Amino acid sequence: MQPYQNPTYFLYLLVGLLPIMIGLLYGRRFKVYETIISFVFLVLTFGGDKWMQGVSIIGYLICELILIFAYLHYRKSKNSTGVFIGAVVLAILPLVLVKLTPFFAWQHLSLFGFLGISYITFKVVQIVMEIRDGTIKELDFKGVLHFLLFFPTISSGPIDRYRRFIRDYDQAPKQEKYLKLLGKGVFYIFLGFLYKFVLAYLFGVVMLPYVSKMALASGGISKWLVAYMYVYAMDLFFDFAGYSLFAVGTSYVMGIETPMNFNKPFIAHNIKDFWNRWHMTLSFWFRDFIYMRLVFFMMKKKLVKSRITMANIGYLTLFLIMGLWHGLTWYYIVYGFYHAFAIIICDAWLRFKKKHKKQIPSNKFTEIFAIVLTFHVVCFSFLIFSGFLDTLFFR
Template sequence: MIIPHMVPYASPKYFILLLIALAPLIISLVLRGKRINWYQALITLGFLYISFGGVDYKQGLALIGYVIYQSVLVWCYHHYRQQKNQNWIFYLAVFLSILPLIFVKVTPFLAAGTNSIFGFLGISYLTFKSVQIIMEMRDGMIKKYDPIKYIQFLLFFPTISSGPIDRYRRFVKDLDQPPAKEKYVELLGQGVHQIFLGFLYKFIIGYYFGQVLLPVVDHLAMERGGISWPLVGYMYVYSMYLFFDFAGYSLFAVGTSKLMGYETPPNFNKPFLSWNIKEFWNRWHMTLSFWFRDYIYMRLMFMLIKKKVFKSRIVASNIGYFALFLIMGFWHGLTWYYIVYGLYHATLICLTDVWLRFKKKHKKQLPSNKFTHGLAVVLTFHAVCLSFLIFSGFLDKLFFHHM
């Protein structure tokens, strides 16, 4: 029987296959506290096949080529990084690691409607993993390179398509040390709970916002044109759809990981209860936020301060925020609304820092209670929803429709 192509976590058949495939692994972990390594490798290949095989075989070939390319690149960097004047080797390795992703992002921009032959579902997240390892090797945090474990890290199928973005050292620790039976039973319960919560988020709440409400407000907003109440409705409906759909997917990925005995980090932590934009980014798509913070922002700040590019740390920090969110905008795509989305969040974070400094200076004069906290949450929620309206590209569609 030929198994058809399936998008991860998108259909009941995928979950049925997942449950059947994971059953022997779960039983082994419950009864013996051990993984069946060869079996885990087998089901990984199976789920990679149904995700990247069949009609999408070109993506599968691109994935194979990509993994070989990155494995050789990381091996070469690990081998040559000890040489003197290694800075240029490090920067070259990072650039070469990002290069396939650059091709994928730039190709549709240069030739409209054309997808890069290097592209496959999840290339961004695999690139983040690859760059992370090169940077941590340079820092001395990863001293040993095991190509088999590296490939297992890249191809961990529960998270391969859209994250969460795990850290290599954390993953390898789980890989080398399966949880004890008592600990695994706890993980198993958490995993089942998260998968069922994911069904509620993605297939019930997310479906209602995305498939029922969104077409209605889309149609009304397009009919009215300009700034209108239907446009405001679209902003809130799209924001809810984006959260519940992506958070639902992330719950599936984290829950499945726990069924396999891996504590993949969560991606969301009640982001709409954030009381400022900085807190929002500590709660929204957390593994991506923390990746950009640790591997771009902090390193850029270190360089700016070390080289004394700016006298003021505040100016350096603001420049760092704008650089960070511009890169994040370009990563989403080479369109104006992704760039504006990035600039918008950078501006909000800089303004938040101004407010926090002012608040600290005038702590005694400013009220701080449940009411002010609730007001901050409401204001942050609306600011975030406005950013998602920009991110959606609907304003671009609305503008051209009424030209």
């Protein structure tokens, strides 16, 4: 059963969460019960005709847990960069194999192909890197397992951080705080219904097939291609944001303050502002664990003198990896480079604007213009991301 896809899932969710809600209202967290419920919902997700995914996730978890605790044990006495890099490579290897699987004849034999592997892998890499940094010195096996398999977010995020999650998991919130969390959680779930089952349905099921058909019939660049760009962008946002709201809302009901994933991204004033609003947990994960570390490495080794050049190399690397993570197709890679160059141009403009602050007007009109321009830059990137241009021009 796909998470958050049908009324039956939400009915099971309500029944399963009720004892947790009662316990938290009285300041108690029933960890054993939460473990049982997590197991039940994981069976719902990976059981039945998806039993192979269930087997895959068990094998994957065994490998990753051995890796995490082996590296933790090693790090207590040693700190070799080579061992650290090896641990990170081993952590992401299953995900890399899954991404490469479609290109080989043995794709039906994928060992680690299961729903949510990317998000669990990001969590594993985060733990390994923070062990290396010394910010994580001790790990609780049950806590790590619960963190990796936290069922509300397993399929589509958001991506939480281990230390933040454990603080919530280890201590039940006070009643007053939990009532606020419960209220927000219920609100987010109902907002998710609006996004996913009304607006995403309108754009994705009702409108998108029609505009795509008309765009293909028209051929080339046409008003229908433009319409497809807008409709796809809206469908992508409301569908993904809806799922994220369900995950965050369910987490809040369980007394876990999972971070939000979206913050009104279509009113961003520039592309950097957009990435601080869109899929925020992924954006911040890539920023903290790839971009910042790469820039620090270049600074430490004095590979590049110019800070601007260093930042630009970081952007290109970051978004290339992000594009490849989505899939090994030309349009995902172009999508990544498109955003890298957009941010490089944005950075250059912000530097120029700061230098010529008095000469460049700043008012309501320029603010609206910036929002509209950013919106169209983003929508065009989603058109690339959709793969529709590949279908329209190359097939």
